Amino acid sequence: MAERTAPATRPVVTGIGVAAPNGLGTQAYWSATLDGKSGIGRITRFDSDRYPVRVGGEVSEFDDTEHVPSRLAVQTDHWSHLGLTAADMALRDAALDPAGLAEYEMAVVTASSSGGTEFGQREIEKLWSQGPRFVGVYQSIAWFYAATTGQISIRYGMRGPCGVICTEQAGGLDVVAQARRLLRQDARMVVSGGTDASLCPYGLVAQMSNGLLSTRDDPERAYLPFDADACGYVPGEGGAMLVLETEAAARARDARPYGAIAGYAATFDPRPEPGGEPVSNLRRAVTGALDEARLTPDQVDVVFADAMAVPERDRLEAQAISAVFGPYGVPVTAPKTMTGRLYAGGAALDLATALLAIRDGVIPPTVGVRATAPACDLDLVRTIPRDGPVRTALVLARGHGGFNAAMVVTAT
Amino acid sequence: MTTFSLDDMRRIMGGCAGVPESVDLADDIGDVTFVELGYDSLAVLEMAARIQQELGVRIPDDAVDEMKTPQAAVDYVNRRLAA
Amino acid sequence: MNDVDTRPAARRRPIRRPGAARPASTRHERRVVITGIGVAAPGGIGVRAFWDLLTAGRTATRAITLFDATGFRSRIAAECDFDPGAHGLSPQEIRRMDRAAQLGVVSTREALADSGLTSHDVPPERLGVTIGSAVGCTMGLEEEYVVLSDGGRRWLVDPAYGVPQLYGYMIPSTLAAEIAWAGGAEGPVALISTGCTAGLDSVGHGYQLVKEGSADAVVAGATDAPISPITVACFDAIKATSPSNDDPEHASRPFDLDRNGFVLGEGSAVMILEERAAATRRGARIYAEIVGFASRSNAYHMTGLKPDGREMAEAITTAMGQARLNPADVDYINAHGSGTRQNDRHETAAFKAALGARARRVPVSSIKSMIGHSLGAIGSIEVAACALAIANGVVPPTANLHTADPECDLDYVPLTAREQPVQTVLSVGSGFGGFQTAMLLAGGHGRRRTRGTAPKGDDHG
Numbered sequence: 031m032a033e034r035t036a037p038a039t040r041p042v043v044t045g046i047g048v049a050a051p052n053g054l055g056t057q058a059y060w061s062a063t064l065d066g067k068s069g070i071g072r073i074t075r076f077d078s079d080r081y082p083v084r085v086g087g088e089v090s091e092f093d094d095t096e097h098v099p100s101r102l103a104v105q106t107d108h109w110s111h112l113g114l115t116a117a118d119m120a121l122r123d124a125a126l127d128p129a130g131l132a133e134y135e136m137a138v139v140t141a142s143s144s145g146g147t148e149f150g151q152r153e154i155e156k157l158w159s160q161g162p163r164f165v166g167v168y169q170s171i172a173w174f175y176a177a178t179t180g181q182i183s184i185r186y187g188m189r190g191p192c193g194v195i196c197t198e199q200a201g202g203l204d205v206v207a208q209a210r211r212l213l214r215q216d217a218r219m220v221v222s223g224g225t226d227a228s229l230c231p232y233g234l235v236a237q238m239s240n241g242l243l244s245t246r247d248d249p250e251r252a253y254l255p256f257d258a259d260a261c262g263y264v265p266g267e268g269g270a271m272l273v274l275e276t277e278a279a280a281r282a283r284d285a286r287p288y289g290a291i292a293g294y295a296a297t298f299d300p301r302p303e304p305g306g307e308p309v310s311n312l313r314r315a316v317t318g319a320l321d322e323a324r325l326t327p328d329q330v331d332v333v334f335a336d337a338m339a340v341p342e343r344d345r346l347e348a349q350a351i352s353a354v355f356g357p358y359g360v361p362v363t364a365p366k367t368m369t370g371r372l373y374a375g376g377a378a379l380d381l382a383t384a385l386l387a388i389r390d391g392v393i394p395p396t397v398g399v400r401a402t403a404p405a406c407d408l409d410l411v412r413t414i415p416r417d418g419p420v421r422t423a424l425v426l427a428r429g430h431g432g433f434n435a436a437m438v439v440t441a442t
Numbered sequence: 443m444t445t446f447s448l449d450d451m452r453r454i455m456g457g458c459a460g461v462p463e464s465v466d467l468a469d470d471i472g473d474v475t476f477v478e479l480g481y482d483s484l485a486v487l488e489m490a491a492r493i494q495q496e497l498g499v500r501i502p503d504d505a506v507d508e509m510k511t512p513q514a515a516v517d518y519v520n521r522r523l524a525a
Numbered sequence: 526m527n528d529v530d531t532r533p534a535a536r537r538r539p540i541r542r543p544g545a546a547r548p549a550s551t552r553h554e555r556r557v558v559i560t561g562i563g564v565a566a567p568g569g570i571g572v573r574a575f576w577d578l579l580t581a582g583r584t585a586t587r588a589i590t591l592f593d594a595t596g597f598r599s600r601i602a603a604e605c606d607f608d609p610g611a612h613g614l615s616p617q618e619i620r621r622m623d624r625a626a627q628l629g630v631v632s633t634r635e636a637l638a639d640s641g642l643t644s645h646d647v648p649p650e651r652l653g654v655t656i657g658s659a660v661g662c663t664m665g666l667e668e669e670y671v672v673l674s675d676g677g678r679r680w681l682v683d684p685a686y687g688v689p690q691l692y693g694y695m696i697p698s699t700l701a702a703e704i705a706w707a708g709g710a711e712g713p714v715a716l717i718s719t720g721c722t723a724g725l726d727s728v729g730h731g732y733q734l735v736k737e738g739s740a741d742a743v744v745a746g747a748t749d750a751p752i753s754p755i756t757v758a759c760f761d762a763i764k765a766t767s768p769s770n771d772d773p774e775h776a777s778r779p780f781d782l783d784r785n786g787f788v789l790g791e792g793s794a795v796m797i798l799e800e801r802a803a804a805t806r807r808g809a810r811i812y813a814e815i816v817g818f819a820s821r822s823n824a825y826h827m828t829g830l831k832p833d834g835r836e837m838a839e840a841i842t843t844a845m846g847q848a849r850l851n852p853a854d855v856d857y858i859n860a861h862g863s864g865t866r867q868n869d870r871h872e873t874a875a876f877k878a879a880l881g882a883r884a885r886r887v888p889v890s891s892i893k894s895m896i897g898h899s900l901g902a903i904g905s906i907e908v909a910a911c912a913l914a915i916a917n918g919v920v921p922p923t924a925n926l927h928t929a930d931p932e933c934d935l936d937y938v939p940l941t942a943r944e945q946p947v948q949t950v951l952s953v954g955s956g957f958g959g960f961q962t963a964m965l966l967a968g969g970h971g972r973r974r975t976r977g978t979a980p981k982g983d984d985h986g
Binding site: 076077080081082105133134137138142143144145147150151153154155156157158159160161162163165166167169170171173174175176177179180181183184186187188189190191192193194195196197198201204208211216228231232233235236237238239240241295296297298299300301311314429430431432433 | 596597598649650654659660661666667669670671673674676677678680681682683684687688689690691692693694695696697698699701702705706709710711712713714715716717718719720723726730733737754755757758759760761762763765819820821822823824825826827828836839843956957958959960
């Protein structure tokens with residue numbers, strides 16, 4: 031983008047909050063992830079037996095009324111509860127007291143993919159079964175995509191340029207890019223990331239209509255990206271929130287950053303022609319992000335893949351990675367095999383995971399995959415973590431409809 | 443004849459609008475304003491809607507504006523029930 | 526200020542990857558202009574019908590026809606008379622797209638044709654899309670819900686009735702995707718969803734993409750089609766919408782003492798934003814330049830506004846500072862003007878706080894008086910109106926303003942449009958979630974020098 035980022039204004043991440051199916055809290059999530067412990071299982075939030083998709087990633091430890099103050103909980107959806115909780119964890123982790131910062135220099139930018147689906151289903155059911163006067167007042171502020179950003183802004187008195195971006199699974203990277211843009215302007219601290227939670231009956235049925243979900247019942251065999259046996263993805267809920275600051279602001283208060291946002295690019299795919307070969311512009315996002323970070327492919331230590339587990343999409347992603355890094359040219363991983371795809375929360379969680387990998391010098395594994403498909407010539411980090419210095423990670427994300435985003439994070 | 447008690451009101455408040463962090467609804471809250479308790483105008487609208495649904499009384503817009511305290515809401519509802 | 530760009534023409538330039546670092550020695554600050562406009566609004570589809578309605582001061586609010594609103598508190602809205610087939614959408618597009626997408630694609634095509642921009646001018650990878658929407662494809666989502674739940678009878682909705690495009694309805698990003706396909710864009714694409722400021726924020730996002738060099742042109746706009754039972758019911762529940770069901774044409778009354786809530790609307794506006802030097806080189810018509818954009822949040826309440834308009838004033842002041850403009854430079858303010866008492870007071874206070882004495886002399890109007898409040902779309906429709914006001918030298922009026930509210934004591938341009946030179950325009954928005962946004966547009970021959978005094982950029986406070 032515009033000018034080269036001077037070190038002082040380089041955006042760094044100083045706080046991480048995670049609400050993931052395999053761990054609530056950053057430490058719980060990271061331990062589970064390194065242990066290869068999956069959070070994917072039978073969907074329990076409703077009777078999923080009657081649906082062809084019965085396996086998902088639920089944040090089962092999460093108790094909405096325990097983690098969110100009662101007055102706030104009634105006016106927000108489960109998706110926002112997870113977002114508010116992750117944001118609170120991230121601020122604590124950053125040891126940053128919003129009350130001590132200038133109100134207009136703090137902003138919130140979150141991604142949403144489908145809004146407050148469960149809350150919305152309850153209210154729309156009242157409308158259609160009982161009548162318009164039975165729709166509650168909080169439908170007007172709980173369901174819409176801006177609810178999480180608005181509530182975090184209010185909770186912490188953050189009055190800067192807040193925002194909401196919806197690009198399905200790519201959203202988690204697009205919002206952090208927007209946070210970075212704000213830090214280059216007049217913001218000093220931005221809470222950014224995403225969560226999603228559409229594991230209610232209407233949310234699941236809507237997801238099923240895209241034809242990309244796994245219908246396998248065995249949680250260990252349901253989500254196998256890049257595998258010859260790939261059969262679609264598992265939907266999940268949760269995500270991550272990050273606290274971003276300029277490096278100068280972080281250093282000034284002796285905060286220890288997890289890493290820096292060094293490069294980013296977003297592209298979009300042309301509409302697929304019926305029967306035609308699909309065209310992916312993911313590679314251009316990768317090279318754009320690397321160019322901006324002024325890094326060459328050989329300087330990248332790991333790629334966190336988007337990992338759809340839909341054979342054709344896996345092949346397109348593998349081609350993009352191999353075109354830039356060469357066949358088997360870089361370690362690739364997909365820890366989301368332990369959470370399912372979290373939509374707006376997915377790439378934000380991958381970004382958090384990449385930063386933890388940098389901190390600890392270890393690449394978390396992809397679980398379940400036995401052998402990569404012939405078309406996927408990737409060095410996939412399977413089953414167990416791989417040690418080694420991780421200084422630079424590339425995170426990839428694709429949003430339904432053609433959104434591509436790539437972000438480079440580096441050690442500071 | 444049905445009457446509407448302060449305990450009924452407490453149940454409705456907690457049920458549809460939650461409980462503010464520093465408040466115990468079992469306390470003597472009847473004459474404390476909703477604003478002081480930590481309930482905003484949306485919360486009061488939601489309480490009014492629940493009362494209408496449960497008891498079938500109509501609460502017009504201006505009446506909601508006049509419900510400044512839980513006790514005022516209870517009194518209004520009982521007047522309507524008696525009418 | 527150097528208006529002559531000596532770089533080779535766009536089509537001969539090596540293609541820069543999006544996000545690729547720019548040379549550190551960029552000689553020109555990249556400036557962003559509007560070169561094409563498309564509008565699908567209540568009162569008529571297309572820019573001409575839209576501008577005719579606004580300048581005539583006619584209202585397009587009426588009893589709801591899109592569904593049977595019996596039993597609802599507010600049964601009025603500003604609806605588009607929209608036949609997607611007649612406006613160029615193919616049968617497959619009509620089947621696939623929800624109404625918000627249809628309106629957005631129709632206005633995108635109009636804007637692109639109006640601008641004359643082709644892939645020879647800006648290649649697909651340098652063309653971005655930023656679309657605002659508050660409620661996304663909620664109409665399609667509700668229509669399908671009704672079938673899958675069999676009229677609200679089943680919590681465990683029946684997947685056997687799920688249409689293939691249902692997932693696309695659940696994710697609002699579909700709107701940006703459809704518009705990107707319609708425009709052939711392969712650069713950065715985003716759906717911005719900051720509630721009722723989304724349409725202003727999306728144009729602001731596009732402005733930033735062009736300004737920073739992430740794209741050379743952006744299809745920027747917004748679309749919303751919220752006139753469906755669930756959205757009407759949710760505004761009923763908080764009594765935000767007008768219950769003047771007996772007199773729909775006069776129900777949207779911003780700044781009038783007898784206002785009683787906003788009137789829901791629908792529609793879309795899309796603008797083509799281009800880097801100014803490239804637009805000039807290809808001989809594009811320039812409606813206006815975007816010279817300032819800032820947003821703030823009130824962190825106060827999801828729906829409530831404080832009467833002092835503090836954060837909106839801060840957004841205005843920041844945008845003025847970016848544009849290096851003084852209050853005296855502002856010729857017209859396009860208000861949020863939703864027609865709720867709290868909004869009208871809030872923004873009146875904000876204008877006074879940000880512009881001082883100038884606030885009492887500058888004309889302020891709300892086109893929501895005529896086309897209602899189309900939530901996430903209205904901000905873009907208002908930017909379109911501002912660009913047209915500059916291009917045509919006409920300030921659109923506030924319809925239905927008959928009785929002044931003593932607490933709203935500015936010049937709200939009641940009833941009748943005014944012909945006057947319009948060089949610099951301020952447009953503001955305010956939305957659920959606490960979002961407050963301000964944008965400044967200036968006439969096509971560029972940013973006017975400030976009148977003698979120092980830029981007002983240092984008193985952000």
